[in-house]
Amino acid sequence: MLTLDKIYHASYVLKDVIRPTHLVKATAVTDDCEVYLKPENLQITGSFKVRGSGYKISQLSDEEKERGVIACSAGNHAQGVALAATKYGIKSLICLPDGAPISKVEATKGYGADVCMVPGVYDDAYNEALRLRDEKNYTFIHPFDDENV
Numbered sequence: 040m041l042t043l044d045k046i047y048h049a050s051y052v053l054k055d056v057i058r059p060t061h062l063v064k065a066t067a068v069t070d071d072c073e074v075y076l077k078p079e080n081l082q083i084t085g086s087f088k089v090r091g092s093g094y095k096i097s098q099l100s101d102e103e104k105e106r107g108v109i110a111c112s113a114g115n116h117a118q119g120v121a122l123a124a125t126k127y128g129i130k131s132l133i134c135l136p137d138g139a140p141i142s143k144v145e146a147t148k149g150y151g152a153d154v155c156m157v158p159g160v161y162d163d164a165y166n167e168a169l170r171l172r173d174e175k176n177y178t179f180i181h182p183f184d185d186e187n188v
Contacts, residue, residue: 137156137159
């Protein structure tokens with residue numbers, strides 16, 4: 040279950056992985072309430088996705104870290120997993136559909152991941168990642184369907 044303690048723990052654990060992004064007051068949006076923005080586009084990877092993948096990876100057992108991680112993504116999650124795994128010294132393999140933007144592919148490689156280009160669409164990359172997880176005994180880092188993400 041997601042608790043406030045877990046959120047504080049994630050904040051502490053991720054302090055060396057992510058950039059702090061402070062709230063910015065948005066002026067002249069509405070007179071009814073105050074609106075604040077959290078500019079997660081200022082993360083190193085350009086997305087909030089590094090928070091979830093980073094926390095999930097930080098919570099892996101030593102055995103899981105030794106085996107490495109695998110994920111599938113069309114972009115932002117791939118970069119988050121790649122950066123976080125590299126920061127923790129863990130091998131990562133990311134399955135991307137072959138139509139993924141080249142900028143996302145190159146960024147993922149640049150953050151330290153091995154990339155597996157999969158013919159087809161996201162679902163094909165997802166299925167390949169699950170197949171490789173089972174074959175190689177990697178830990179799968181789901182983009183959203185995981186309490187630690």
